[in-house]
Amino acid sequence: MARMSEKKYETMMPKRNYEIFPGRNKFYCKGHIIMSSSNCVFLVTVMLIIGTSTLFFIFDCPYLYKELSIAIPIVGGWLFIFVMVMLLRTAFSDPGIIPRAGIDEASYIEKSLATNEPGVYRPPARQLDIEIKGKQFKLKYCFTCKIFRPPRASHCSMCDNCVERFDHHCPWVGNCVGKRNYRYFYLFLVSLSFLCIYIFAGVVAHLVLFRTQGSNELRSFVSALRENPTSAMVAVICFFSVWSVVGLAGFHSYLVSSNLTTNEDIKGTWAARRGEKCENPYSTGSAFGNCFQIICGPAYPSLIRRREIVVTDLPDYCEAQSTAIDIPKPPILNHEERQTQSFPTMKKSHLNKETYSDDFKDDSNLGLLKLSSV
Numbered sequence: 001m002a003r004m005s006e007k008k009y010e011t012m013m014p015k016r017n018y019e020i021f022p023g024r025n026k027f028y029c030k031g032h033i034i035m036s037s038s039n040c041v042f043l044v045t046v047m048l049i050i051g052t053s054t055l056f057f058i059f060d061c062p063y064l065y066k067e068l069s070i071a072i073p074i075v076g077g078w079l080f081i082f083v084m085v086m087l088l089r090t091a092f093s094d095p096g097i098i099p100r101a102g103i104d105e106a107s108y109i110e111k112s113l114a115t116n117e118p119g120v121y122r123p124p125a126r127q128l129d130i131e132i133k134g135k136q137f138k139l140k141y142c143f144t145c146k147i148f149r150p151p152r153a154s155h156c157s158m159c160d161n162c163v164e165r166f167d168h169h170c171p172w173v174g175n176c177v178g179k180r181n182y183r184y185f186y187l188f189l190v191s192l193s194f195l196c197i198y199i200f201a202g203v204v205a206h207l208v209l210f211r212t213q214g215s216n217e218l219r220s221f222v223s224a225l226r227e228n229p230t231s232a233m234v235a236v237i238c239f240f241s242v243w244s245v246v247g248l249a250g251f252h253s254y255l256v257s258s259n260l261t262t263n264e265d266i267k268g269t270w271a272a273r274r275g276e277k278c279e280n281p282y283s284t285g286s287a288f289g290n291c292f293q294i295i296c297g298p299a300y301p302s303l304i305r306r307r308e309i310v311v312t313d314l315p316d317y318c319e320a321q322s323t324a325i326d327i328p329k330p331p332i333l334n335h336e337e338r339q340t341q342s343f344p345t346m347k348k349s350h351l352n353k354e355t356y357s358d359d360f361k362d363d364s365n366l367g368l369l370k371l372s373s374v
């Protein structure tokens, strides 16, 4: 009996939004970090960057510092830190997930689109016409998220959520790339290109200088490679990585200067059709303006409020249809009254704020908590 009431008590305990978040995203560090469900490829990216850079700093930098300049390891170190910060910022942040509609919102949309004929059910129309800069556009309805997707948004099949200004899902960074993390992704690609070229050039300089050192005769390049196997391995890794990284950075530079997303570029959303010109309404008209808007524009707030507290299981007396409840504020107690207050004191007749966690005490001051919606 005691166990049953304990269980019921647990189900009534409020939870953070990230603990019951729909979709396939994974949350870490109490909801502060959000990633996609599969992170194996992301770990490969991290290990490749850290491993290659570490070998460069251990086996090549001391020699280059002695023979050339102290600036070489310093610049390399700054570049490495910048790459890692941009990578982690892209991987751990909310890409711009659009909250799914709550029960009330979804039923309101379905009702407003349903036919008036009794007994006839018609699914909601899949499109909604809107106007941007005097041009007509269609918003698609997402049957999973129960919302009309904003322009440029798309539903990521890997994360199972709609993402604003969806670019693509990138397994290398373990996250979607969208409105909120695109600039970090782009800066990551550009800085990684510089790091790859920098390390490759450093290793080649090390091997070339090593050929002339210690003997009057020039060593062959092959023998220099044999005597520095680690440098040779770093050079090979950089040589094969640099093409794809620089190519990708170049492609995204074109997208940034045109204010396009990968998704739009692949689908040809703003391409001319049947002789009719279709201009991208989001472009500022100049490459510089587009770059400035994407790289230096305002940071967008996250919409999913992942650390907000929600109550998942209502007490019996609450109506099942209800999506929000008023949490009564506790009486203001003086010091003596606080001393005599026993814990926990959950009464079925009302939700007592004193039984919740410290964080909940702060958040419940808002009075109104939203249920099963984000």
Ligand SMILES: [Zn+2]
Binding pocket: 142, 143, 144, 145, 146, 154, 155, 156, 160, 161, 162
């Ligand atoms: Zn969706």
Ligand SMILES: [Zn+2]
Binding pocket: 036, 156, 157, 158, 159, 160, 168, 169, 170, 175, 176, 177
């Ligand atoms: Zn995704």
